[in-house]
Amino acid sequence: MNKHMQYLASQAVAGKLTRRDFLGKAAALGFTAVSANLLLSGAAKAAGPQKGGTLRLGLQGGSTTDSLDPALVTNTVGLMVTRLWGETLVELTEDGGIEGKLAESYEASADARTWTFKLRSGVTYSNGQNVTTEDVVKTMERHSGEDTKSGALGIMRGIKDVRADGDTVVFELDSPNADLPYLLADYHLIVQPGGGNDDPAAAIGTGPYIMKSADMGVRFVAEKNPNYWGDLGNAETVEIIVINDDTARVAALQSGQVDVIDRVPPRTAKLVERAPNITVHSTSAAGHYVFIMHTNTAPFDNYDLRMALKYGINREEMVDKILNGYGTVGNDSPINASYPMYTELEQRQFDPDKAMFHMKKSGHDGSVLLRTSDNSFPGAPDASALFQQSCQSAGIKLDVKREPNDGYWSEVWNNQPFCTSYWGGRPTQDQMFTTAYLSTADWNDTRFNNEQFDQMLVAARGELDVAKRTQMYADMSTILRDQGGLICPMFNDFVEATTDKVDGFVEGVPGQVLMNGYAASKLWVKA
């Protein structure tokens, strides 16, 4: 029986049997839809990627104001386009490790202060030029210079010096950092000829594709780079269409105008999943929807008031109603299981009695004002209303003020003491903590100032013993969870969808959206 099913699956993969017919036959033979689908994807993987064809992606998060300059990439479309034509020194693997891209190998000195990256030889840019160590050095300098506008500036700060040495590039750091390769996998740090100083938006790189046309915020077309050194890139042509409207994006997938979309709205994901030729993929990720309190501003400088609010939120309800189940419960720390050195802490539960107790103890009476807008995360006003209700059952009066969408990031976030916000997460604990919870961090949006935490962060960064480091990060998460100004009820999954026409989607890849931005070069179009 199983042999017969496998035969049918291979027929379906080869296109001799439609997916629908296959599922019908499988059901008739007593297979559940889940196991039939598993068979199908197994057979597809066994058949291997197919080359050629056109892969079309409809993506949210692109704007006519974008630029092809990797330093200025801020959104999904920018990430996906950059990944087509350019490459970084190293990259995250599908299981969260690090692998060499333009760097063939790398090693750290014993004190984790000096890192040496050996450049892969014989790699050329799409204009035929050879990649040199000098280009790498200039690229790093362009992103770390004081007058740069690069989104990678924050992570480049700890680097004291970058120099070329034969076929290697040497990084000297201010202080030990065991995570440097994770930082250098940042998607802004695309190696460009001459560091991209001459024409940063020329899209000349070493990637699997060559850009043919780029209409910002509208449409991008790329063709396979015949001289690409690696094995990425299955489709002959990749077309990216920017579709910011949720309904239009889903309709484009359903009508077969595109084969892949990102950000399926959780509200309708279950409905989309029911369409016969569409598969919805969910990847748990480091991004989290949060409520942030300034721990240095009254009344949020009061430990008990913060605890009252933390006990007054119903996290399960948020995941159910705001994410429609496409996410996981948060624990008031920005770290979840998607991080490499994660330790599970005791889950904080909704507890009206404890909330009431802490509220009384805080001595605060009257209401607490929460500001929100849909711009901070999708459904934020609804989440705020849920928070308001759960607080009510604990006797806490929460006022919700809805702010305009535009200007939210400049007027409300990081300005007002209590508001809704969103964090995309970072590849390592060190980076997440350094970005937002170190007392001197630029984006310390909870105004968290804890000496012990700061010291542990610096110590953990230089610690090469993984077990010790893991313990340190667990301790730091505990401090944040109990002392911090972060209320983190939920981590949102990346919800994405593909049609029958394409295969090769891998769920659960850590990092960014759509298989860490590699969906366009790893998926294949079925003949």
Place this chain on the structure above:
Amino acid sequence: MSPIIKLLAQRIALSLLLLLLISVVIFAGTIVLPGDVAQSILGQSATPEALANLRAELGVNDPPVGRYFAWLFGAMQGDLGTALTSGQDITSALAGRFWNTMFLAFWAAVVAVPLAIFLGLLAVRFKDRWPDKLISAVTLASISIPEFLIGYVLMYVVAVKLRWFPSVAMINDGMTLFEKLNAIALPITVLTLVVLAHMMRMTRAAILNVMQSAYIETAELKGLNAFQVIYRHAFPNAIAPIVNVVMLNLAYLVVGVVVIEVVFVYPGMGQYLVDHVSKRDVPVVQACGLIFAAVYIGLNMIADIVAILSNPRLRHPK
């Protein structure tokens, strides 16, 4: 000077003056927008250094009056400045999009205007009978539904279920005219439904108004059939108000398509404007505002001129 030329000259001068006033309003209006362009460009990933660098580069701290005249002078020479966010030359960036918007508006007008006038004539011919009532009911319903909803419904039925036309109205230079028309079929339909009712009802009302006149009665007594009366005698005399409402709706087809362009991902001015408004890219917002105002005023001016020319008392001055 003949009175008709004088009238026309007056009308054109008035339009130009109006445009100048509007340029002041646009400029002043965009200056008082809340928020900060540098912060909006960098979004949540803004560091203080990056903000300061960007602000200095953008020159957003210079005095406004000087900036207004520099801008106006540039605009009169066809130079709309550079976009703050991307550093692109706005005139060249907008040119393609302007023609895309005009392309969409043109084909929507090609469908909507004759259809509206035909339906208007039909409604008059069958006044108060079922065709008249049906036309009124359908067009009124379509104008009462928000256009994005019509768009979504059409998208679901026509693109997703029936697969007659694409849901994304993506056009580019490599396409043939037929491919382009196929791509924009849905937005054209929505725009047609949105403007149809207004034009149809004005046509109907204008002709019915003329039908009260004595010479129509004469025509009827001559024994002409109803269609001939409407077509040869009533319609020509109703042209001025009809042209007026047609022009008003043409203007809407150009300046009011913002929502439709965003929903159907059409690369026109509307989408460009929306993106730049949310980033506080003031020069682009000003440029789009100015162009939209010019189109609006221009089409209204044409309507007035046609009205003047179609009025025999002005065409043949004593």
